[in-house]
Amino acid sequence: MALNSYRFRSVWLVDAPPGETFDVLADLAGYPRWWPEVREARQVADRAAELRCRSLLPYDLVFETWHNANDPEQGLLRADLVGDLEGTASWRVGSEGAGTRLVYEQEVEVRKTLLRRIALISRPLLKANHELMMRHGQHGLRVYLAGFQAARRA
Numbered sequence: 569m570a571l572n573s574y575r576f577r578s579v580w581l582v583d584a585p586p587g588e589t590f591d592v593l594a595d596l597a598g599y600p601r602w603w604p605e606v607r608e609a610r611q612v613a614d615r616a617a618e619l620r621c622r623s624l625l626p627y628d629l630v631f632e633t634w635h636n637a638n639d640p641e642q643g644l645l646r647a648d649l650v651g652d653l654e655g656t657a658s659w660r661v662g663s664e665g666a667g668t669r670l671v672y673e674q675e676v677e678v679r680k681t682l683l684r685r686i687a688l689i690s691r692p693l694l695k696a697n698h699e700l701m702m703r704h705g706q707h708g709l710r711v712y713l714a715g716f717q718a719a720r721r722a
Contacts, residue, residue, distance in 0.1 A: 571687035580670040584713035589668040602712035652680040
């Protein structure tokens, strides 16, 4: 694998029904509401948004996310990423007890010039940054979905 190529896989468990969870994940423009590192999302087409992400490292990654699979019945969301990150990302959404099990997979190449130039140094930092971002995303999604649950009980 090239220095600027990455493969990530994360498994999340959330206490919400799969359909509701799927709907939140399918709403690309809504990611900043629950994922702290997704600083901005701008809808650019029916199934596409431009996202600006930033975690602890002092740079933004800006890329367009285009859904090429949005299948609630199969629990599959898959998108092409174009911009500072190029590749694919996907969510598999399934039942886990009374909640939902999510499998996130991403295969990308970093296209941002600065990060490509310092790939040897930045690779371990980017991996650690990604792990932190995923932990925050899981926590944010859990809290966001818990708000839906609380609203239904009220």
